[in-house]
Amino acid sequence: EEQLLESGGDLVQPGGSLRLSCAASGFICSNYGMSWVRQAPGKGLEWISAISGGRDNTFYADSVKGRFTISRDNSKNTLYLHLSSLGVEDTAIYSCATRIGVMLVWGPGTLVTVSS
Amino acid sequence: DIQMTQSPSSLSASVGDRVTITCRASQGITNYLAWIQQKPGKTPKLLIYAASTLQSGVPSRFSGSGFGTDFTLTISSLQPEDAASYYCQKYDGAPWTFGQGTKVEIK
Numbered sequence: 008e009e010q011l012l013e014s015g016g017d018l019v020q021p022g023g024s025l026r027l028s029c030a031a032s033g034f035i036c037s038n039y040g041m042s043w044v045r046q047a048p049g050k051g052l053e054w055i056s057a058i059s060g061g062r063d064n065t066f067y068a069d070s071v072k073g074r075f076t077i078s079r080d081n082s083k084n085t086l087y088l089h090l091s092s093l094g095v096e097d098t099a100i101y102s103c104a105t106r107i108g109v110m111l112v113w114g115p116g117t118l119v120t121v122s123s
Numbered sequence: 124d125i126q127m128t129q130s131p132s133s134l135s136a137s138v139g140d141r142v143t144i145t146c147r148a149s150q151g152i153t154n155y156l157a158w159i160q161q162k163p164g165k166t167p168k169l170l171i172y173a174a175s176t177l178q179s180g181v182p183s184r185f186s187g188s189g190f191g192t193d194f195t196l197t198i199s200s201l202q203p204e205d206a207a208s209y210y211c212q213k214y215d216g217a218p219w220t221f222g223q224g225t226k227v228e229i230k
Contacts, residue, residue: 116166
């Protein structure tokens with residue numbers, strides 16, 4: 008069964024950095040495009056970044072471009088999101104997800120809180 | 124980018140009612156459409172993908188339909204635990220986009 012599990016969420020001060028991990032199981036994540044999505048308190052869902060399968064092309068929403076970096080470690084079958092220059096507006100549940108054929112797989116999410 | 128338009132933005136219904144939420148894509152997305160449930164303080168939960176495939180463990184009162192640009196989420200008999208916000212999501216390619224959400228309240 009294809010599964011994703013995020014980790015790394017924490018309380019961080021404004022201006023700080025954090026690295027989120029998304030461990031894949033049941034499939035080889037390097038073969039598929041993968042995305043990060045977030046939901047801030049009281050707000051809707053927002054796609055923030057993606058990495059393509061194979062060539063590792065990367066894509067970012069304007070709201071995080073230049074501050075967040077998506078990457079993948081194929082040896083660990085794990086997706087990452089490095090967050091930097093964090094602001095209170097980045098407080099959210101961060102989830103990773105992937106499309107395998109027409110199937111969509113979501114992880115349960117990890118909470119990032121930016122506060123002093 | 125493809126825009127996803129959801130309606131209504133909110134609704135209030137009684138337990139046992141049939142509830143329908145619609146989602147329209149600004150361009151065709153074949154069946155790369157998912158429905159996500161979000162309860163306050165909880166992580167998002169995938170209900171349906173490929174427009175009509177029920178995620179494992181999701182009650183059968185939830186169903187989805189549609190293809191191309193017009194999609195529907197139906198709750199056949201609303202239950203108290205279905206009070207939540209529901210989002211449609213297109214996932215055919217980056218960027219993924221989401222509808223604005225529909226807040227479902229129980230009368």
